[in-house]
Amino acid sequence: MFESLIARPPDAIIALMELAKADKNPNKIDLGVGVYKTDDGATPIMRAVKQAEGLYLTEETTKSYVSTVGNSDFRTHMLDLIFGDNFAPLNENRIASAQATGGSGALRIGAELIKSSGKDPVVWVPTPTWANHEPLIGSVGLTIKSYPYYNRETLGVDFEDMLEHLKANATAGDVVVFHGCCHNPTGADLAPAEWDRAAEFMRDHELIPFIDLAYFGLGDGLEHDTYGLRKIGVTCPELILAASCSKNFALYKERVGLVAAITSTADQAKVVQGQLGALQRRLTSMPPDHGAALVARILGDAKLRAVWLEELTEMRDRIKQLRKDLSDALRVQGAEAMADAIIDQNGMFSTLPLSVEQVKRLRAEHSVYMTKSGRINIAGANSSNIPRLAAAILDVL
Ligand code: LMR
Numbered sequence: 308m309f310e311s312l313i314a315r316p317p318d319a320i321i322a323l324m325e326l327a328k329a330d331k332n333p334n335k336i337d338l339g340v341g342v343y344k345t346d347d348g349a350t351p352i353m354r355a356v357k358q359a360e361g362l363y364l365t366e367e368t369t370k371s372y373v374s375t376v377g378n379s380d381f382r383t384h385m386l387d388l389i390f391g392d393n394f395a396p397l398n399e400n401r402i403a404s405a406q407a408t409g410g411s412g413a414l415r416i417g418a419e420l421i422k423s424s425g426k427d428p429v430v431w432v433p434t435p436t437w438a439n440h441e442p443l444i445g446s447v448g449l450t451i452k453s454y455p456y457y458n459r460e461t462l463g464v465d466f467e468d469m470l471e472h473l474k475a476n477a478t479a480g481d482v483v484v485f486h487g488c489c490h491n492p493t494g495a496d497l498a499p500a501e502w503d504r505a506a507e508f509m510r511d512h513e514l515i516p517f518i519d520l521a522y523f524g525l526g527d528g529l530e531h532d533t534y535g536l537r538k539i540g541v542t543c544p545e546l547i548l549a550a551s552c553s554k555n556f557a558l559y560k561e562r563v564g565l566v567a568a569i570t571s572t573a574d575q576a577k578v579v580q581g582q583l584g585a586l587q588r589r590l591t592s593m594p595p596d597h598g599a600a601l602v603a604r605i606l607g608d609a610k611l612r613a614v615w616l617e618e619l620t621e622m623r624d625r626i627k628q629l630r631k632d633l634s635d636a637l638r639v640q641g642a643e644a645m646a647d648a649i650i651d652q653n654g655m656f657s658t659l660p661l662s663v664e665q666v667k668r669l670r671a672e673h674s675v676y677m678t679k680s681g682r683i684n685i686a687g688a689n690s691s692n693i694p695r696l697a698a699a700i701l702d703v704l
Contacts, residue, residue, distance in 0.1 A: 401569055
């Protein structure tokens with residue numbers, strides 16, 4: 308049977324991670340995979356997570372199954388964290404949710420939910436988008452199409468083009484994927500006023516929002532980073548959310564995520580709740596417990612929550628400082644637009660206006676690693692290598 312299989316190239320982001328790891332140059336700069344790093348290049352376990360782990364180790368009494376939709380405290384706390392107080396769909400019991408195996412697991416279950424509706428809508432993703440969106444969402448057999456999003460000339464969002472394109476090409480019932488904040492790979496987000504318009508646009512054209520919220524808390528703060536999601540959630544009757552705890556809790560390998568759906572009635576939420584459990588059962592039976600138990604513990608305990616919020620703020624502030632330092636170092640004649648964009652963009656990523664050739668030269672001549680689209684993970688830089696990084700970028704430009 309296996310003779311019919313064809314060799315597949317490794318995933319580009321994962322391959323880049325391996326390439327950077329294998330580079331023996333002590334001065335290498337790895338701006339590849341979206342993992343937060345401290346100034347000395349480590350990705351530590353957060354203090355709040357370590358404390359919660361200590362508690363869980365002594366308190367955990369069984370390894371028996373939890374449930375197909377996962378830890379219910381985790382789901383409740385996450386929904387409160389993401390949607391805040393007084394979120395109408397939450398108060399009206401119009402939200403169904405399930406713990407998922409990372410943000411990717413949440414995207415996959417979300418895609419399965421769309422497919423299960425039997426409506427076969429087109430799923431629209433921004434150009435560019437996270438490289439794994441299409442494989443993940445498309446793997447359930449949905450048609451994926453692209454809408455314009457990032458303008459590589461202005462280094463900002465082409466908001467009017469995006470609405471025009473969707474207006475002309477999407478039909479009622481189609482699904483539109485948004486990055487809730489910290490757009491991956493560009494860091495270019497919608498401004499609050501644009502989210503307001505996008506929400507009305509989605510409602511008026513009867514489009515279904517599918518929001519990927521992978522980096523919330525690492526942009527401009529929890530409130531700011533969930534503004535668009537909340538706005539769309541109270542404006543449109545339905546919404547699908549895929550949230551991740553990989554980045555903001557640094558729980559990458561534990562695979563912690565949440566899939567949620569806002570429905571137009573409480574009765575529909577009950578049906579969707581059952582569907583989420585059934586979908587998960589069909590895929591992996593149940594999500595892993597450990598990471599979600601830690602998040603539930605942290606969010607449910609005032610002291611641990613305060614520790615976590617403090618650490619999240621430290622991470623966010625460091626990313627902002629790195630943005631400022633890189634921007635300053637790149638601010639030479641001819642590169643001002645790039646320097647401005649790096650400051651304006653949000654979260655771990657920016658996409659630099661570099662060609663594939665220039666990205667290859669950065670790797671070969673300077674041991675600087677980024678995806679071939681020019682995406683950099685700004686958290687991979689540090690206070691001592693920023694001058695060298697800026698010089699390398701300016702050199703290939
Ligand atoms: C990234 O975009 O680098 C991260 O989301 C990690 C991944 O799995 O691709």
